[in-house]
Amino acid sequence: MILSTLMAFASISTDVYLPALPAMGAALHASDGAVELTISGYLVGFSLGQLLWGPIGDRYGRRLPIAVGLALFAIGAAGCALSTSAPMLIGWRALQAVGACASVVLARAMVRDLYTGHRAAQMMSTLMTVMAVAPLVGPSLGSLIMYVASWRAIFWTLVGVGLATLVALNWLPETLPHERRNPTPLGRALRGYGELLTDRRVLGYAGAGGFFYGAMFAYIAGTPFAYITYYHVPPPHYGLLFGGGIVGIMVTNQINSRIVKRFGSDRLLKAGTLCAAVAGVVLGLNAKTAWGGLSGLVIPLFLFLSATGFIVANSIAGALARAPGRAGAVSALVGSIHYGTGIIGSALVGLFADGTPWPMAAIIAAMSVGSLLCALLFLPAVTGKPT
Template sequence: MFRTALILGLLSAVGPFAIDMYLPALPEIGADLGAEVSAVQLTVTAYFVAFGLAQLIYGPWADQAGRKLPLYAGLGIFIAATVGCAMAPTIGWLVAFRALQGAGGAVLMVVPRAIIRDLHTGPDATKLMALVMLVISISPMLAPLAGSGMIAIGDWRLVFWSLCVAGALGLVLMSLALPETLAKPERVRVNLRNLLRGTKTLILDPAFIGLTLTGGFGFSSFMVFIASASFVYSGHFGLSPTGFSLAFAVNAIGFFMASQLAGPFGERFGDARVIRLAVMGFAAFAVSLFLIGLAGFASLPVVMAGLFCANACLGLIIPTTMVMALDPHGEIAGLASSLGGTLQMVTGGMMVMITGLFFDGTAVPMIGAIALCACCAMAMALWTLRMMARAEPKVA
């Protein structure tokens, strides 16, 4: 299991690296291209929205053609778009190439999750998902530091040239070490009828939608943090690019440390109970931090500590909701993964855009948006789990 997790994790980390590695460069990008903060934040939103929508293509394709062909195509698009980002002459071109980059990188969200569903279900799938996230955790811990190093020896464009190298290494790793996990007899022919039937099945499954949106609102909070953190930590709190990278890593560590407990906790207490307690903790920490901020006490240590605790709860929510949503839909795992990922990314992109309307460079709008995401995740989770409990057959 560890070898598979390592391969899937390294592949999956390429997409997050495309976000985390260039975060320290956001203020420099704005200065170099003469762009406002809202325009620079749009490079984040464009990536995530395209990342979400493109999953609708990769999922059904992976169900029909197997898992590896879409991976080759998506990584090829990612590498080509990253070259465009590195050479972008204006903020408009950078936004466009970031969207194309997200469209390519989306395959690294859909297919690894489908591969996990090919190999395992239940707690074993949660353990593998958590192991994959452990490997992905190198992104928020190392990618911003790597980006800061690139800025120190070159400029923000060097960050994207480095991402080209990472994409190429991903292609090599996949071709040499990742086997095909979907046998030909198990593949589903993609046609409009099958696609509509599978989509209808998923949309009419309230448990799938509820669990997906629970994880989606949780992930939205992380997207808000990603889009705003460099301006808050560097502009408002005055951290250097390296200081921002370290602060960002601390806030992300809580998420990935907790994600490793999702599988064991699910086995011991049940996935539903883990989700219920985690969303309540997530909302409690996020709302408390927002109230502290409104009272005027949102110092850097307070913000970092509050987000660390909130993200630790989030680390239990996301892998568990992913597995619970996919478990009943193994025959259309690719479509379920893509539709779920699209709903989550579009939700996150909308939250980032809403936050941008109120963002003033300080911490309070950022943590307020995170608190809103947490409350939405809690409301959705409690409703969904209650509905699922009522639907379970009663034992005589």
């Protein structure tokens, strides 16, 4: 449960304040695009911060860096609550992200410390099913807080979540004993990322997950305005629509954990990217032609999100298996690529925002096709039974 909470910090930090985006823009006298950049600013810190925490976790263990990251997360959330302008909010969101990513990248490494092969993919899917509760209840919780208080109270709530998780860390054992730690100096370890990037399969796993994350964060940045502003969906109902997609993610993660031993993680990864690409293209066509209205967005978005269960866990487990002695660094590199592409996806939604769902849909379609191409071009063809 603690590992699931740590892995959920990316979702906790973003999903809970999605219903407040329009209200934040009005309170800070900022445009829709500027407010959407608070998500991009968060992703910048989250992406770059992972590259630092990975080697630190390989050298000093998992628990201490996670504790430091949780403290930074709480400080950043408090700064967001006290912000008086959009640029200030973006800056504090970046600091919050640097702290949050320590929990995510090192929780993934802890899974690799304990499990290998299809068992690692199973455990990753199980953890993601549990952590999916955060985005499931996040928008609804944010809407409730907005109803009884204001958007600033959302960030004070995140301060409490960070501090509570820091206390819970006392019950989490260290999974990387001293004899298995990597004594490589941090500077050299950081330069080792270039070596990892020469591995074609690491690029395939990271690229498939990365493009999918770009589409996912285009969805996160674009749906509040597509649903609430364009189609006039009440904020509480937005939470229900958002939660429906999370249910799809939870179901497919459970399916993945049950069948990955039989079919293999690479085969399921490729199937997931194909489903996401088809759903993304249909979404783009519907948004361009306005076919189906709100349902024309909701249905393909649900199918797109449901592919998460076959893409994320398998792509992470596959990459971690390539360098088990550097699990922290591999986890950091993959996570940085994932969220780096997420930066592009969410930023493009803000950059091309035109008051319609089309920019969001077009970006999701393009990124989903990119995910499929990475899986097909960089990973070998799957033959025979999985090992």
